[in-house]
Amino acid sequence: xxxxxxxxxxxxxxxxxxxxxxxxxxxxxxxxxxxxxxxxxxxxxxxxxxxxxxxxxxxxxxxxxxxxxxxxxxxxxxxxxxxxxxxxxxxxxxxxxxxxxxxxxxxxxxxxxxxxxxxxxxxxxxxxxxxxxxxxxxxxxxxxxxxxxxxxxxxxxxxxxxxxxxxxxxxxxxxxxxxxxxxxxxxxxxxxxxxxxxxxxxxxxxxxxxxxxxxxxxxxxxxxxxxxxxxxxxxxxxxxxxxxxxxxxxxxxxxxxxxxxxxxxxxxxxxxxxxxxxxxxxxxxxxxxxxxxxxxxxxxxxxxxxxxxxxxxxxxxxxxxxxxxxxxxxxxxxxxxxxxxxxxxxxxxxxxxxxxxxxxxxxxxxxxxxxxxxxxxxxxxxxxxxxxxxxxxxxxxxxxxxxxxxx
Amino acid sequence: xxxxxxxxxxxxxxxxxxxxxxxxxxxxxxxxxxxxxxxxxxxxxxxxxxxxxxxxxxxxxxxxxxxxxxxxxxxxxxxxxxxxxxxxxxxxxxxxxxxxxxxxxxxxxxxxxxxxxxxxxxxxxxxxxxxxxxxxxxxxxxxxxxxxxxxxxxxxxxxxxxxxxxxxxxxxxxxxxxxxxxxxxxxxxxxxxxxxxxxxxxxxxxxxxxxxxxxxxxxxxxxxxxxxxxxxxxxxxxxxxxxxxxxx
Numbered sequence: 001x002x003x004x005x006x007x008x009x010x011x012x013x014x015x016x017x018x019x020x021x022x023x024x025x026x027x028x029x030x031x032x033x034x035x036x037x038x039x040x041x042x043x044x045x046x047x048x049x050x051x052x053x054x055x056x057x058x059x060x061x062x063x064x065x066x067x068x069x070x071x072x073x074x075x076x077x078x079x080x081x082x083x084x085x086x087x088x089x090x091x092x093x094x095x096x097x098x099x100x101x102x103x104x105x106x107x108x109x110x111x112x113x114x115x116x117x118x119x120x121x122x123x124x125x126x127x128x129x130x131x132x133x134x135x136x137x138x139x140x141x142x143x144x145x146x147x148x149x150x151x152x153x154x155x156x157x158x159x160x161x162x163x164x165x166x167x168x169x170x171x172x173x174x175x176x177x178x179x180x181x182x183x184x185x186x187x188x189x190x191x192x193x194x195x196x197x198x199x200x201x202x203x204x205x206x207x208x209x210x211x212x213x214x215x216x217x218x219x220x221x222x223x224x225x226x227x228x229x230x231x232x233x234x235x236x237x238x239x240x241x242x243x244x245x246x247x248x249x250x251x252x253x254x255x256x257x258x259x260x261x262x263x264x265x266x267x268x269x270x271x272x273x274x275x276x277x278x279x280x281x282x283x284x285x286x287x288x289x290x291x292x293x294x295x296x297x298x299x300x301x302x303x304x305x306x307x308x309x310x311x312x313x314x315x316x317x318x319x320x321x322x323x324x325x326x327x328x329x330x331x332x333x334x335x336x337x338x339x340x341x342x343x344x345x346x347x348x349x350x351x352x353x354x355x356x357x358x359x360x361x362x363x364x365x366x367x368x369x370x371x372x373x374x375x376x377x378x379x380x381x382x383x384x385x386x387x388x389x390x391x392x393x394x395x396x397x398x399x400x401x402x403x404x405x406x407x
Numbered sequence: 408x409x410x411x412x413x414x415x416x417x418x419x420x421x422x423x424x425x426x427x428x429x430x431x432x433x434x435x436x437x438x439x440x441x442x443x444x445x446x447x448x449x450x451x452x453x454x455x456x457x458x459x460x461x462x463x464x465x466x467x468x469x470x471x472x473x474x475x476x477x478x479x480x481x482x483x484x485x486x487x488x489x490x491x492x493x494x495x496x497x498x499x500x501x502x503x504x505x506x507x508x509x510x511x512x513x514x515x516x517x518x519x520x521x522x523x524x525x526x527x528x529x530x531x532x533x534x535x536x537x538x539x540x541x542x543x544x545x546x547x548x549x550x551x552x553x554x555x556x557x558x559x560x561x562x563x564x565x566x567x568x569x570x571x572x573x574x575x576x577x578x579x580x581x582x583x584x585x586x587x588x589x590x591x592x593x594x595x596x597x598x599x600x601x602x603x604x605x606x607x608x609x610x611x612x613x614x615x616x617x618x619x620x621x622x623x624x625x626x627x628x629x630x631x632x633x634x635x636x637x638x639x640x641x642x643x644x645x646x647x648x649x650x651x652x653x654x655x
Binding site: 005009012016313314316317318319320321322323324325326327400401404 | 461464466467486487489490491493494495499501505507509510518519521522523564568
C-alpha cells in the first residue's frame with residue numbers, strides 16, 4: 001500500500017474525531033510554543049546583558065576600593081576603605097603602559113533642589129575622560145574640562161531623568177541648582193543611557209567635577225572607584241597585573257604584608273557573572289517548557305492507546321479485508337506523526353506570535369531563535385514517533401479474530 | 408468438479424484455556440471447497456463452525472493439519488502474502504456487519520480496494536453497491552441504513568475485489584425474516600452468477616438454501632451432503648411480502 005493512501009486514511013480518522021484530535025494537538029501546541037517563547041525570553045535577557053556590558057565602555061577595567069563581595073551575582077563593597085585617591089587614578093594612567101585613560105569616580109546620593117522641586121539623585125564626581133571610558137557622552141551643552149575640574153568649579157551636567165524630574169519642560173542649561181547646600185550651574189545634559197546591569201537608572205545622575213565633589217560636596221579625601229580604559233582587549237590581563245602592582249606599591253601593601261585593599265574587575269568578568277545567571281535562568285525555563293512537550297507526547301500516547309481500544313474492531317476488519325500488519329503499523333504511526341507535526345507547526349506559529357506580541361506589549365527584549373524553532377519542531381516529531389510507535393505496534397500485533405469479536 | 412479453491416487436511420484447533428485444560432475447537436477436519444459451490448456450514452454455537460470458517464478464510468491458523476488455498480499452503484505464507492490473499496481472493500461478511508461508522512457506504516465498500524493496487528476505486532465500489540441494489544444509498548452512513556441495507560453494504564464490500572470465495576458468518580443473525588430472505592436471495596443470485604459462497608449458520612431454515620450442507624458438532628464434521636433441492640429464497644420472499652399485504 002502506498003504511503004499516500006495511509007496518510008489519507010489517517011487524516012480521515014483524525015478528521016472524523018475532531019475533539020479527540022484537538023485535545024491531543026493542544027498538548028504539543030502548548031509544549032512547542034512554550035519552548036519557543038521561553039527560549040525567546042532567555043535569549044532576549046542574554047542579549048540585553050551583552051548590550052549593557054558593551055555600552056559600559058570598551059576595554060573597561062573598574063578598580064573599586066575595598067574587597068568586593070559577590071552575592072547572588074551582584075556586587076557589594078564591604079566596609080569603607082579610604083586608601084584609593086585621585087592621585088592613584090592619575091598615576092595609573094601614566095605608569096601603566098597598557099592603560100590609556102583613567103578617571104576617578106566618587107558617588108553619593110544627595111538631595112538636589114531647583115526652585116520648589118527637589119529630588120534624591122546620585123551625584124557622580126568625575127573627570128571629562130569619564131565620557132570616553134564609559135562610552136557615555138554629553139548630548140547638549142558642554143562637559144566640564146580638566147582645567148575646570150582642577151579649579152573646582154561648580155558646574156553640573158545632568159542625566160535625562162534628572163532633567164525630567166526637576167525641570168520638566170524647562171531648559172536647564174544655564175540654570176542654577178543646589179546639591180546639598182552648594183549651588184551648581186548646569187552646563188550640559190547627558191545622552192540617555194538606560195539601566196545598568198544591576199537595574200539602576202544611569203540617567204538619574206548628576207555629574208560634577210571630582211575635585212569639587214570631594215572638597216565642597218562630599219567632604220572626603222578618598223574615592224571609591226577608578227575607571228580605566230585599556231589600550232586593547234588582548235592586554236586586559238596584562239593591564240590588570242600592572243594596575244595591581246602599582247596600587248600595591250602605592251598603598252605599601254607588600255611592605256605591610258597586607259592583602260589587596262582594592263578589587264579589579266574587567267568587562268569579561270562582569271559578562272561571565274551575568275551570563276551565568278541568565279544561562280541558568282534560560283536552562284531552567286527551557287527545561288520546564290520541554291517537560292510540557294513531553295507531557296504533550298504522553299497525551300498523544302494516551303489518545304492513541306484509547307483510539308486503538310476504541311477501534312479494535314476496525315483494526316480487525318481492516319486485517320480481514322487485506323491490511324497487512326505493516327499497513328496497520330504504518331497507519332497508526334502516521335496518525336501519531338500527523339498529530340505531533342501538526343501540533344508542532346501550529347505551536348511554532350502561536351509561539352512566534354506570542355513572543356512578538358509580548359515584546360511589543362512589555363519592555364522585555366525577546367529574541368526568537370531559529371534553532372529553538374527547529375529544535376522544538378524536531379523534538380515534537382520525535383516525541384510523536386516515540387509515543388506513537390508503541391500503540392502502533394500494539395495495534396499491528398492484534399489478532400484479527402479477537403479484534404472482530406470484541407465489543 | 409476439479410476446481411478446488413480450498414482444501415483442508417486434518418485441521419485441528421486447540422485453545423489453551425489453562426486451568427480447564429485444552430479445548431478442542433476442531434478435531435481432524437478435512438474438506439474441499441470447489442468453485443461455484445454454495446455451502447452452508449451448520450452447527451450449534453460452540454460447535455466449532457466459526458473457527459472452521461476463520462481458518463478456511465485465512466484469518467486464523469490451525470494448531471495441526473494443513474490448509475491449501477488454491478494449491479498454496481497457507482501456513483507457509485508470510486503476513487504480507489496472507490494479507491494479500493485475504494484482500495484479493497477472499498470476501499468476508501459478518502453477523503454484525505462491521506461497517507465503519509461515520510463513513511459513507513461508498514467509502515466502506517472502497518476499504519478493501521485501499522489495500523489493493525487497483526486504481527479506479529470509486530467506480531468499482533459503485534459497481535459493487537449497484538450489484539447489491541444500493542445504488543441510491545452510496546453516500547449514506549451506516550447509521551442511516553436499515554440492518555438489511557447495512558448487510559448489503561457489507562456484501563458489496565466483500566464483492567468489490569472480485570474474490571474467488573465469499574465467507575459469510577451468520578449473515579442473517581442480526582436481521583428480521585424479510586431482510587434475511589433478501590440477503591439469502593442476494594447470495595443465491597451471486598452464486599448463480601458463478602461465485603463461490605460459504606455460509607455459516609445455526610439455522611436449518613437458512614442452511615436449506617445451500618446446495619451443500621456441512622454439519623459440524625463438537626469440532627467434527629458429522630455430515631457433509633449435497634442438497635439436491637435447495638429452497639429458493641426469492642419465492643419465499645415474494646410469498647412473505649404477499650402475506651403481509653393480505654394481512655393489511
